[in-house]
Structure formats: C-alpha cells, structure tokens
Amino acid sequence: MLAAACGLWSDSPVRPFVVMEAGGAVPRASEFVKNREDAAGASFITDVEALDTRAAGDRPVSILLDGTAYDTILRVADTTPPAGVPVERTLFAGQTLEASDFVTDVYDLSEVRIYFKKQPDFWWPGARDVLVVLQDESGNRTDITSRMYVIGPKDVRVEAGTVKELTDPRAFVDDPSAAGADMPAAFTRGVDPAWLGVPGEYGVGVTLGGVSMAAKLSVVDTTPPRADAVDRATTPGAVLEPFDFVTDVYDLSEVTARFAEPPDFHAIGERGVSVILVDAFGNAAEIRAVLAVRESIEPPVIKGAADLTAFMGGKATYRGGVSAKDSEGAPLEVEVDSEAVNLREPGVYPVIYSAVDRHGNTASVTVSMTVFDVDAEAVIEIIDGILSYLIDGGMDQREKAREIFNWVCLNVKYVSSGEKDGVTKAAYNGFRNRQGDCYTLYAVSEMMLTRAGIENMCIERTGGRVRHYWNLVKIGGEWYHFDTTPFQVSFDTFLFTEAEAEEYTLARKDVQNCYVYNKALYPEVARERPEPPEEAGDDAGQPEESEGAEAGAA
Secondary structure, X not given: OHHXXXXXXXXXXXXXXXXXXXXXXXXXXXXXXXXXXXXXXXXXXXXXXXXXXXXXXEEEEEEEEOOEEEEEEEEEEOOOOOEEEEOOEEEEOOOOOOHHHHEEEEEOOOOOEEEEOOOOOOOOOEEEEEEEEEEOOOOOEEEEEXXXXXXXXXXXEEEOOOOOOOOOHHHHEEOOOOHHHHOOEEEEEOOOHHHHHOOXXXXXXXXXXXEEEEEEEXXXXXXXXXXXEOOEEEOOOOOOOHHHHEEEEEOOOOEEXXXXXXXXXXXXXXXXEEEEXXXXXXXXXXXXXXXXXXXXXXXOEEEOOOOEEEEOOOOOOOOOOOEEEOOOOOEEOOEEEOOOOOOOOOEEEEEEEEEEOOOOXXXXXXXXXXXXXXXXXXXXXXXXXXXXXXXXXXXXXXXXXXXXXXXXXXXXXXXXXXXXXXXXXXXXXXXXXXXXXXXXXXHHHHHHHHHOOOOEEEEEOOOOOOOOEEEEEEEOOEEEEEOOOOOOOOOOOEEEOXXXXXXXXXHOOOOOOOOOOOHHHOOOEOXXXXXXXXXXXXXXXXXXXXXXXXXXXX
C-alpha cells in the first residue's frame, strides 16, 4: 500500500483508473498495469465480481503485482443512450397524452426520463410527427420520432351553386388515419341545401363515435359571371348600353356591366367592344362583341320560307317561293344553308335562309326539313281513308273518276315546285302537304284512280318550254284526258277529248305545246266526251285557279 499511500502514481506500475462501460465486462487485472510486459502476473485482490458495475461511478479496486498491492479505481461510465420503440397514437382533438404514450420498450441501465422535445398541438386535426426524448441519469439522450393522428372537425369549402347537397357527416371530419371509419357518425346540425347557393359561412355540428365536434361550411363565390356576346348595330349617335351587348347573363349574385373602353357610336364602320361583367363578390368576366355603326339598321325581310318535306334517297327543293328585300324594297339574294340535311336518313333537319343588305344588315329564317321514308302501303292507307267516304259501290267508273277529280282539285293546291322522285313519294307529298306542282297532282290522281279500280296512265308534254304531266283514264272502254292542274282560262279538264286538247293548245299561244305529246306512245284518245248521268248532270270544270298557275305548271 506504500505506493498508494505516498501518492506516487507517476512511479507506480499501475494506472490510476481504468474506465469500463456500465453493464459491460469488468476489465482484466492486467489492463490496470501500465507496462504490458509486467502485466502477466497481475491479479485482483478486490472481489470485482461483487462490484455494482451497472451504475456509473468510481469503484476502489486493489491489484497485486509482483507481491505488492496497489490501490486503483475502476471507473464505471454510462455513455450508451436509452433505447425505445415509437408508438403511433390516434386521438380526438382536445385530448392529451403523455410523452411516454408515444414510446414503448424503453431500455437503459439507469432511470430514464421521457419528455416531449416540442409540445405537440393536440387541438389541430391532422397527422404530424411527435418528437419524444429519452434521457438517462448520465445525461445520454435518444430522440424518438413517433406519429400522432388527431381526429377533429374539418372545415369544408364549396363553390356556390356547384353542390346540390351535403348529407355525409364524415365530410366534416378530419380523420387522417381512417381510425373512425367504423365509428358511427351523425349530424347534430346538418347542412341546409339552401346554404349551398348563398355565399357565406355556416356552422355544422357532427358526432363521431359519440364525440361532438363543431365544423364550418364556407360557401364561396369565385366564379365570374357567364354571358353570351351579342353583336349590335346602330345608327350614328345612337348610344347603346353595356348590357345591350350581352345576353343570357348568369351569376348567383347581382351583376353590373361596364365598357372596358367607351365605344365610338358615331363613326361609320365596325369595331370591337369589350364589356366587363362584375358580380357582387368582385369576380369579373370580359365579353367581346362587335359594334357596327351603319346608316341604316333595318334588317332585310325574307318571305316565303316554310317548313319543307322530302323523301329518303330523293331530291330536295329549297328555293321555291322564297325571296328577300332590303328596307328600301330592293330584292336581295337569299342564301340557303342546308348542310345539316341528310336525305339518306329519315328525320327533321334545320334549313337556314339568310340575306344581307348593302349596309351589312342581316336576316335569317330557320325552317324544318322533314325527310320521310315512305312506302306504297303508307300512301295506300291514306287513299283508302279518303275513298271510304268519297265513293260507294253504286257508282260507275265515270262517277268515281269525277269524285276523285273534284277531291284533288279542291284539296291539293297547285304550287310551282314539288317532289318528282317517283309517283309514290310525290303522291305522299301531295297528301301530306296538300300542295304540289303538276307532277304531284298527276301522282295523287294516278294513285287514287288506280286504287278505285280505274285504268290510267301518265302522259307528258313534249316540245314545251317547261314540262307538264297529266293523266289518261279509261272510262267505258275509251281513253280520255284527265288533268287536275288549274288553268287561267276556264276549261273543263275532266275527261276531255283529243279534239278539245288540240283546240285548247292552239288557243293558248302563251303556253308552248300545252297538250302536245308523243301520240305513238299512248292509246288513241276518244274524240267525244262520255255522256253524263241523266239525272245528276255533271259538275264541269275545276275550282277557280290562281293567276299564273298554268304558266308555272307548264
């Protein structure tokens, strides 16, 4: 003990202390000897196995070396930080947990203090990291990163007018871990559908798993007004308002309008106009239109445009009877837009007539073109319905022909154009529209005569400036002319003879080749009219025709 007593550590062969890690293996006695060559014979005098080496601190130890005892120190140091396993936690807003709730399996040789590195926010819903510190008695620290999921109310923001209803209370719950998916949810104060169209803030109450929460519904208006531009025309000096250049203005709130720049309402010509629409919440939209300053703004007038019909696979007539004039009465060219019409498919299609005057004023009229897919059975059904009340079994063929002649003359008006794509289609057009040209009148007559059992055929003019069609009918074994087209000059065209046809043709110098036809193609026509019934007489002639009817038909 002399070396220790004298404190001559510098001369002692033994180190003043040896450091070991708490809880580790005790150093061998030789590790206390300075010179390794002298350390082989060193041994412990102290029962080191009985020493507490788990806690930090100095432990006196005696060493025997070459027969001499030396006192030294076994210094137990704790430099190992605590260990632990993070634990994720889910809780409702406002609930609190201790730092120790976010860590498990904490291990250290000494007492461990557990605390938050930064105090968590237990009120704000959402998912966030939680930093927990483990610190032992020696000051060794370990930072543990855990995760916290806070279930709480969720404020909902919707654009006004875009949502019709909100009926799911979970829409107002922020559940970042979906831990509340199996919990019952309900409204304590639900959403009134009327709120969804009125900007503002509304309180909503919900419960999840029995926990009550107060949320907020924000209905906002960030959508600018909508409107369609309207190009306008005016005369010099006539001022228009901003709203004159827009239509179909839509917004959930009141809308005001102003010009981006004041337009020039005096100089002749066209120029762009920008209208700024602003709603009550400051949302703005710019609508661009065109201002035309003209000497006159009276639009053209289009006349004669009416709904049209045609048959699938046939031809369509658009311009018949349609005309246009400007405000001064001058005729204008009429443009026809029939691009939408499909004559290969039955249906109803738009046809647009338009005209532009010298000032740039425009007018348009839209009519419907109906495309039919008609077969003979449909026409026969119409004819049978007419014949059922027109003729009876006691009539002879002449009487039946007269009833048919009269019906066609009185019920199918002559116009200058009509369907010429086959007898069936032309007849159907005549029955449906109750008008048509000479071909339509011939076709209606032919199908009615045929259905009534009267032999007949089509006859066509030759050599004239325009084409003309009428019928030949066979009555009492003789063939007669039968023409339901109206004429300017009074002439009975029911069952007239060849001589009458020739005489009328010579008389009508204004109608070239009125009843001239290729006689080689047809049977011989009677030279005298058939005798009328004795008691009834005969209703000769046709209804009074309009001026120019024959010229249009011819």
